[in-house]
Amino acid sequence: MPNQRRLTELPQTLGLDAWVTSVAVLTQPQKIVWCDGTREEYDRLCNQLVENGSFIKLNEEKRPNSYLARTDPSDVARVEERTFICSDEEINAGPTNNWQSPDVMKEKLERLFAGSMRGRTMYVIPFAMGPLGSPLTRYGIQITDSEYAVVNMHLMTRVTPKVSDAIRGGADWVATMHSVGSPLSPGQVDSTWPCNREKYICQFPDTKEVWSFGSGYGGNALLGKKCMSLRIGSVLAREEGWLAEHMLILRMQNPAGERMHLAAAFPSACGKTNLAMLQPSLPGWKVETIGDDIAWIGPDEDGRLRAINPENGFFGVAPGTSVKSNPVAMELIAKDTIFTNVALTDDGDVWWEGMTKVPPKHLIDWRGKFWTPAAGTPAAHPNGRFTAPAANCPTISPDWEDPKGVALDAIVFGGRRSSGAPLVMQSKSWEHGVFLGATMVSEQTAAAEGTVGKLRHDPFAMLPFAGYHMADYWQHWLDMAEKVPHLPKVFRVNWFLKNEDGQFIWPGFSENARVLRWIMERIQGKVEAKATEFGLLPNLEDLGVNELELSKSDAAQLLAMPKDQLLAELDDDEIYFRQFGSHLPEAIRAELDLELEAASN
Ligand code: OXD
Ligand code: MN
Numbered sequence: 001m002p003n004q005r006r007l008t009e010l011p012q013t014l015g016l017d018a019w020v021t022s023v024a025v026l027t028q029p030q031k032i033v034w035c036d037g038t039r040e041e042y043d044r045l046c047n048q049l050v051e052n053g054s055f056i057k058l059n060e061e062k063r064p065n066s067y068l069a070r071t072d073p074s075d076v077a078r079v080e081e082r083t084f085i086c087s088d089e090e091i092n093a094g095p096t097n098n099w100q101s102p103d104v105m106k107e108k109l110e111r112l113f114a115g116s117m118r119g120r121t122m123y124v125i126p127f128a129m130g131p132l133g134s135p136l137t138r139y140g141i142q143i144t145d146s147e148y149a150v151v152n153m154h155l156m157t158r159v160t161p162k163v164s165d166a167i168r169g170g171a172d173w174v175a176t177m178h179s180v181g182s183p184l185s186p187g188q189v190d191s192t193w194p195c196n197r198e199k200y201i202c203q204f205p206d207t208k209e210v211w212s213f214g215s216g217y218g219g220n221a222l223l224g225k226k227c228m229s230l231r232i233g234s235v236l237a238r239e240e241g242w243l244a245e246h247m248l249i250l251r252m253q254n255p256a257g258e259r260m261h262l263a264a265a266f267p268s269a270c271g272k273t274n275l276a277m278l279q280p281s282l283p284g285w286k287v288e289t290i291g292d293d294i295a296w297i298g299p300d301e302d303g304r305l306r307a308i309n310p311e312n313g314f315f316g317v318a319p320g321t322s323v324k325s326n327p328v329a330m331e332l333i334a335k336d337t338i339f340t341n342v343a344l345t346d347d348g349d350v351w352w353e354g355m356t357k358v359p360p361k362h363l364i365d366w367r368g369k370f371w372t373p374a375a376g377t378p379a380a381h382p383n384g385r386f387t388a389p390a391a392n393c394p395t396i397s398p399d400w401e402d403p404k405g406v407a408l409d410a411i412v413f414g415g416r417r418s419s420g421a422p423l424v425m426q427s428k429s430w431e432h433g434v435f436l437g438a439t440m441v442s443e444q445t446a447a448a449e450g451t452v453g454k455l456r457h458d459p460f461a462m463l464p465f466a467g468y469h470m471a472d473y474w475q476h477w478l479d480m481a482e483k484v485p486h487l488p489k490v491f492r493v494n495w496f497l498k499n500e501d502g503q504f505i506w507p508g509f510s511e512n513a514r515v516l517r518w519i520m521e522r523i524q525g526k527v528e529a530k531a532t533e534f535g536l537l538p539n540l541e542d543l544g545v546n547e548l549e550l551s552k553s554d555a556a557q558l559l560a561m562p563k564d565q566l567l568a569e570l571d572d573d574e575i576y577f578r579q580f581g582s583h584l585p586e587a588i589r590a591e592l593d594l595e596l597e598a599a600s601n
Pocket of ligand 2: 246267268269293
């Protein structure tokens with residue numbers, strides 16, 4: 001390789017091939033491989049990962065074509081503290097993002113990337129987010145020195161040379177580069193999970209670039225997902241008049257064959273995958289899965305919002321997934337799956353907390369250590385994951401790759417709240433719906449580094465993913481009212497209410513179908529709701545609560561909104577909103593004032 005040179009020109013100006021060369025000049029890999037997305041390539045890289053000890057091939061009879069990876073214990077989740085929005089102007093990143101000036105950050109990154117791929121292969125992955133041919137689909141290129149990232153990108157995106165051909169032919173693209181930051185000197189034995197203690201996940205929204213350094217895990221390393229589809233995606237969406245959202249998409253069908261489509265935003269690890277694959281407890285009702293994590297939503301010619309899932313697979317949280325909580329996911333991951341940071345059984349299969357009531361007598365835990373139930377530590381990491389192709393999902397909708405997407409009837413917001421937020425509520429209006437999204441609060445989970453269980457504001461479940469000023473993002477949502485005559489109805493749900501004994505009140509999982517049925521019947525005008533100043537509530541009988549074994553007091557708590565708690569939360573929202581200054585949309589301020597007044601009376 002020639003000597004290193006600074007990357008002064010933008011990828012899109014340089015052109016794809018010259019950019020790839022310039023990255024190689026900087027990072028000094030041993031060789032460059034252009035990925036073709038074929039099965040042969042996937043198998044070859046998986047075999048290579050097995051050979052160097054990074055992958056364990058699972059028992060072919062129990063879990064065909066599947067692998068287990070164990071990360072370095074310091075590289076187990078998204079690193080929000082190390083994630084930066086490097087917009088030209090600091091104000092455009094807004095107060096909820098880490099910001100650094102693009103010039104300063106690029107200088108720092110160039111130093112880190114210099115020689116960072118020595119002794120490794122540099123892969124160039126041409127990928128599409130969205131089905132090829134959809135007007136909503138966008139192209140990206142990921143450069144990476146991680147075979148683990150390549151095979152996961154194979155499952156999560158559409159990797160094809162058609163994308164590089166289209167880019168060379170002038171199509172727009174997002175340039176993303178990734179290095180685990182662990183160069184190899186000649187003869188050095190590689191670690192099974194190369195990474196670097198120093199990590200940077202940097203988005204450059206003005207130039208549509210992503211630079212990710214030091215981590216090999218999930219959203220830090222699979223750059224089509226959070227970095228491109230949400231952080232850069234939200235910026236593209238704002239510029240072009242659409243929405244890039246942290247939402248699942250599903251279709252629900254009633255026994256009469258009538259359908260509704262909904263997109264639902266929940267923070268990471270709050271059950272989006274379970275809801276997307278719901279098996280309704282209600283006879284004759286059916287759910288089809290369209291996506292479980294990201295929705296790209298745009299107006300159509302009929303004045304409606306339509307959504308596509310830009311991903312090609314599922315990167316789901318394994319712990320807690322079981323035949324009871326998500327039988328569909330259990331079938332999905334029965335083959336062709338990459339597991340990360342879960343436990344290995346004696347017969348070469350996987351296990352995690354919650355998969356079975358009684359754990360196996362011994363296991364190898366996610367750190368590779370001998371484990372028994374007496375260990376006192378989880379056998380699987382709480383953010384252990386499975387990566388599986390969407391096409392293997394038994395409930396995948398026949399229309400999930402429809403280039404037009406599906407027309408949305410409902411938008412749902414949800415969080416993990418033990419009290420204060422009722423099981424379900426409909427917004428009073430679009431503006432009130434945006435207010436409900438903006439005031440989302442949820443208990444933190446293991447999907448990101450931080451204190452699990454701590455309540456945090458997570459507006460629209462986009463706190464870690466909005467690529468620009470959060471309050472401007474709310475305004476963009478509000479502006480949809482002028483562009484889209486037939487907007488979806490907006491709802492907020494909370495499956496996680498607990499009673500005084502700390503027990504979950506709502507049975508959840510398949511019984512969540514009762515809430516979706518109510519949402520559908522509201523949209524169809526089939527059921528009444530109780531109007532309150534804070535939103536529209538169901539009548540318990542319309543949820544069929546009497547068919548569940550709930551105590552009277554538990555049932556009453558499902559829809560409780562104690563005014564003192566409401567007031568305290570609204571006061572907290574008011575303080576939270578202060579950081580947005582003059583960017584806070586007037587409509588949001590007005591909704592807050594209305595609720596504050598109502599709660600004080
Ligand atoms: C995810 C996340 O991986 O939100 O989807 O962390
Ligand atoms: Mn997510």
